[in-house]
Amino acid sequence: MPETTPWYVPxxxxxxxxxxxxxxxxxxxxxxxxxxxxxxxGMRLWTRARIVRALGIxxxxxxxxxxxxxxxxAAMVYEVKHGMGRHIxxxxxxxxxxxxxxxxGFWFSLVFYILSLAFTKTSILLLYLSIFTLEWARRAVYAxxxxxxxxxxxxxxxxxxxxxxLRGVWDVWLEDMWCQPQDAWWANTGLxxxxxxxxxxxxxxxxxxxxxPRRQKIVVMGIFAVGF
Numbered sequence: 001m002p003e004t005t006p007w008y009v010p011x012x013x014x015x016x017x018x019x020x021x022x023x024x025x026x027x028x029x030x031x032x033x034x035x036x037x038x039x040x041x042g043m044r045l046w047t048r049a050r051i052v053r054a055l056g057i058x059x060x061x062x063x064x065x066x067x068x069x070x071x072x073x074a075a076m077v078y079e080v081k082h083g084m085g086r087h088i089x090x091x092x093x094x095x096x097x098x099x100x101x102x103x104x105g106f107w108f109s110l111v112f113y114i115l116s117l118a119f120t121k122t123s124i125l126l127l128y129l130s131i132f133t134l135e136w137a138r139r140a141v142y143a144x145x146x147x148x149x150x151x152x153x154x155x156x157x158x159x160x161x162x163x164x165x166l167r168g169v170w171d172v173w174l175e176d177m178w179c180q181p182q183d184a185w186w187a188n189t190g191l192x193x194x195x196x197x198x199x200x201x202x203x204x205x206x207x208x209x210x211x212x213p214r215r216q217k218i219v220v221m222g223i224f225a226v227g228f
Contacts, residue, residue: 023085065119072112079105103170118152
């Protein structure tokens, strides 16, 4: 293993630290958050199908997003199986038994995460389009939708070119490879946060002028915030 990789631990080094095991915490977080998401998506689909009787493309996209989120959870469970959450000294880093499968699971979890996030944001913006009637507001939503699509296409391309050749992501013994610089990931993260903020603030100018009591207006804004 090249000594420049973050997984390299100098030979002969013995850790005297407490080797905490975070695997139960990770699994609890994975299953709890996906379960909560599944409940809310199920409630939305039931409401749209049985009460509103108007299932649409936004509902299909949020369902696809939930499926991709399940894929991400499965990949994270695979990571935990092969060492994620354990101390680096407790992982067999000098063979392919654990480290390579764990990193491969990490890559798949990243792919599913980006796809799930893309479909979630697109679903929310399409929901806005079905609600907003003002022309300027609809144009703003279309602009946000274009930004989200372009950003996530770039993010997906970045993941699939994470290393060249791609197996360099999980083959830490591979010497001749090129990997994306850290700045690319910071840029992706920054754009993801920016699109989050855009989606969050888009309804505010619409809800602000509504002729509603302050408390009801806050409740309506809170509903959008929960979706965010």
